[in-house]
Amino acid sequence: MKNLLSLNIWVPVVMAFFFTTPGSGQSTELNPTYDAYLENGVRKGGTLLRVEKGTRVRETYMLFDVSGVNGSITSMQLSLTVTSDAGAGPVALYLSNSANWNEGNLSNTNKPGLDISLGNITGSFSIGSVKTATIDPTLITGNTFSLIVVHAGADGDDMAFASRTGAAASMPKLVVNYSTGDTQAPTAPTVSSTGQSQTTVDISWTGANDNVGVTNYRVYQDGSVLTTLGNVTTYQVTGLTAATSYDFKVRALDAAGNQSPDSNTLNVTTDAGSGGTSVWAEANTTASYSGEVAVGRSTVPNGYKLAVEGNIRAREMRVDQDSWPDYVFKEGYDLPSPAEIKKHIQEKGHLPNIPSAAEVKANGLELGEMNRLLLEKIEELTLIIIDQEERIARLEGKKSQNN
Secondary structure: OOOOOOEEEEOOOOOOOEOOOOOOEEEEEEOOOEEEEEEOOEEEOOOEEEEEOOOOOEEEEEEEEOOOOOOEEEEEEEEEEEEEOOEEOOEEEEEEOOOOOOOOOOOOOOOOOEEEEEEEEOOEEOOOOEEEEEEOHHHOOOOEEEEEEEEOOOOOOEEEEEOOOOOOOOOOEEEEEEEOOOOOOOOOOOEEEEEEOOOOEEEEEOOOOOOOOEEEEEEEEOOEEEEEEOOOOEEEEOOOOOOOEEEEEEEEEEOOOOEOOOOOOEEEEOOOOOOOOOOOEEEOOEEEOOOOEEEOOOOOOOOOOEEEOOOOOOOOOOOOOOOOHHHHHOOOOOOOOHHHHHHHHHHHOOOOOOOOHHHHHHHOOOHHHHHHHHHHHHHHHHHHHHHHHHHHHHHHHHHHHHO
16 A cells, blocks of 8 residues: 555654644644554453554554544644553554444454555654654544554564553644634633632633634633633632632633633632532432542542542452453463463563553553453463363373373
């Protein structure tokens, strides 16, 4: 196939969502809507996207949605960060022939096929390196598209990239550059308060008008940017101090980066007293809260609801799992030989398909996924032991016949 894009190597950088002069080039950064990899046809999830060639075939799939880009796309750059199993290239990148899949249903039967070759990513795949590819937007049709990453090098070599559930700085990123001729700013919204507690203030605003369309609202607290939201008209400010006065205002933004004038300034004083906070709701004996909870720390990592800086003690913990490694016992499963396992340990320093110490130190581990992987190893070991027992029995039978 004809190579339709150029590929280069970056040093690691942190990309940000930004705008340039209205009417000229704009840029936005997107993460995959879905990503996963197949290992010998079996879907794998977690914080890694693996590629490998040989007796164990691993292929990575990523789905992107560019429907939120309000302009004409001029170029796109994909970046992947190597976070585990440093290996050697090249890695081949393809545009798939279908975007009809998700992380829950991806399988060997419905996986998208290789459509257009986007060339190879080469160079060193050392841990921490960022690999990038510049994608020709004229190849993309529709708002969603899939990319497939496969190993194009020697058999048995493998590497792993961070997935969209990994660390925010390492997850796959698609920088989309686009142009728009829109230079008209939205109208100013009008802000009001719908309630407050000791530590929260609920604010809302009237929707702004724009000749093309409002895409975001930016909330200011006491003159400083508090947050930038999507096209919504309500927000709950949290982490405030009781019996304290705060000023809030809002600006509307469009896809070209045009900002509205400031809204009216809303002054709110939080409640006093030592009572509870209104962010929690109570029904019978159950207290509920729809946001994130941080204990012993000030933030919750993206994609999580609870973050605890310290130890957690409980009598039992249940982790829901969508998959379980019964596939090890199915006919046709590619059981690694002791020699293959030994070689992998000697080269990588850890069991196949098990996170390395460096990866666990950097990203932690997921209890459900780790228990699944450990059971997979136990089941593989059980089959190896059964095979060895059968071999021993056959050898002893031959020995007794000879005697």
